[in-house]
Amino acid sequence: MRAITSLAWKSVRNRKTTAILTILTVAISVILLMGVERIRTQAKDSFANTISGTDLIIGGRSGQVNLLLYSVFRIGNATNNIDWKSYEEFSQHRAVDWAIPISLGDSHRGFRVMGTNGSYFEHYKYGSKQPLTFSTGNPFSGLFETVIGSDVARSLGYEIGSEIIIAHGISDVGFSRHDNLPFTVVGILAPTGTPVDKTVHVSLEAIEAIHVGWESGANLGNAPTAEQLNALDFKPQQITAMMVGLKSKIQTFALQRQINTYPHEPLSAIMPGVALHELWGMMSVAEQALMAVSIFVVIAGLLGMLSSLLTSLQERRREMAILRAMGARPKHVFALLISEASALTFIGILVGITGLYFALAVGQPIIQQQYGITIAMSAITAYEWTLLGFVQLAGIIIGFIPALRAYRQSLSDGMTIRI
Template identity: 40%
Template structure:
């Protein structure tokens, strides 16, 4: 019966090909939407996987997460350096990284920070940042680039970058009088870090120095002079070694804790901090809030994908049903050589299974081709990095559900054939 089914399908190859293509497109859409959704969520989660708390001026948790971790938008008024030192010295805190924002480089966010960022920031389940080229900051005029920024503009160590004030692609004031020299390029992480430019806090501050005597060169004072200027610098010699510069204000603080169990106590401490209004955001909780916002759109995409799949299966049923009348002579001949009505019933179901199986396999191929073509565009424009990989268990289950649905849908024309062969016997109706 398998041989007969294959030969029968081949005899109607054009219509069968269209049906297979319809199911393949449905499969590719379902699996593509599911993989895109999962990769987007995984990319978001990986970007903040090494953070226990984000301290920022009081505001919405999701907004703070997007601004500080993903470089989308901005936070409120700055946090004083004294507050940073207070939280860094808390016994529950293992490490603290200062974050400054507000500039961009050709649409990519510029982050002012210290070298501790590259030492402590973790991604993708605890992986540290690594350098593909060069090294971390080597002076206040240096810059470290994410992999996507370096690839987009063909930057490498020694390249000169000029930043501008403003978020996103908006540039209110181009700081062409104070360029930065690239000293390092990070390995690709598949997270928002790939789309960021990192500069030392001293260099970031110098760009926004409003003193009248800082005219053509905002880097007029050397870091060595600043360190030796006063007793205040000597008092914070330990901090200078770790952070290199003490700005008056920063935008956020990334915190890593000795124990995860102390996160709620520290969050309450930040919320009740009397010096200035602050928020302490747990990245995982903020991500859940973000998913609740985007959940409706995800559900709509899934419904659309399953609707297309339903149309593909319906097309297969129509193809099988429409061919029944033309195949009555074929069924009569099969009966004459000993085939039972149930055997012919099984042949129709088998044909449906073969068509659906071919469609699912072709769907996986089409999805892989689409990922190969779309991955560079999605990575460059949206920060979503898709990789070719073997089907996951979830994807196999989705494909299995589509196959099962196709088989169940084929029961209608198969039952009709069963009744038809019972009533026809060996006599053809003309």
């Protein structure tokens, strides 16, 4: 067996160009397979980590997926609002550590506007309990100041000091804009890879202020000026939802039950993790599509290797015949080609793993900066080792095809190659 392995290695070295191309074919397949697998898992983790550290999300009576969509992903609208008194009652509950109020309903050039307070920048977390950070600027403090997400700044070219006009409702059209009340950008959040990047943040008081003189989405005229509004003291009447962090996880179910049976208004409390899991299950088609891409990538790579081996076999028919003439048995020729395929696959896997980590090292900071997604430079997982094991096994099986052809070739066929 050692002689066969040595001969296989020498044979590969004598066909450097073909061997290198075969190794690169396998390596590219491994890079794409592992890359797609990591993107798939990171996408799932990123989805699951859109919100982190929040124990309950409270909103008007609704299904948990709908409540999650509009409160976290800014998709759709709330069925009902929450009275501010209800917010005050639950934010001061003995089991509650912190609470973040959220008010939705307005927009700016296709991006959702969200009213909140300082608790949002202090307590909202994503990923592995990562806090929000500012790439430049600070949280809003004035009535007509705003903090924008990284995507908003990049897409619209905004910077600190830029002025923006908020529109009433989701449709940003001329008659619905609050043209007389521009907001000044005072902060731009660092990328998070979450809906935060696509959100314009203002204070709850600002949401109340810009709707003075409006009724049912229509401007009634005589809208007060910014100076007049700054002189007034605004207090929210209603909010869309609230996020809650508890002092102890043990109290989650008790508080959830208390909220769901709240007698003063119909409310729903959901656990984000459970709702995210349910929502991801509804979107599993994308995950399955990425898995299919991974499989086809490997198949394409292995077929490329098979093509290379079969092509080289045609060129080596005389070599096989000489080996047979020197006393090599058909099983030796068979083992030789299997060993070559196995060695090429193994080296291709090693090169592919090296290439993957090099690509991650180069691309990780770029992806983090542009999209806010962190692709972990972690060790190969047990599942990934299993995938690599299947690639190695498939490479060996692929080697059976040219090996069987060589096994069946006769000595006379090898010595009289037709040109």
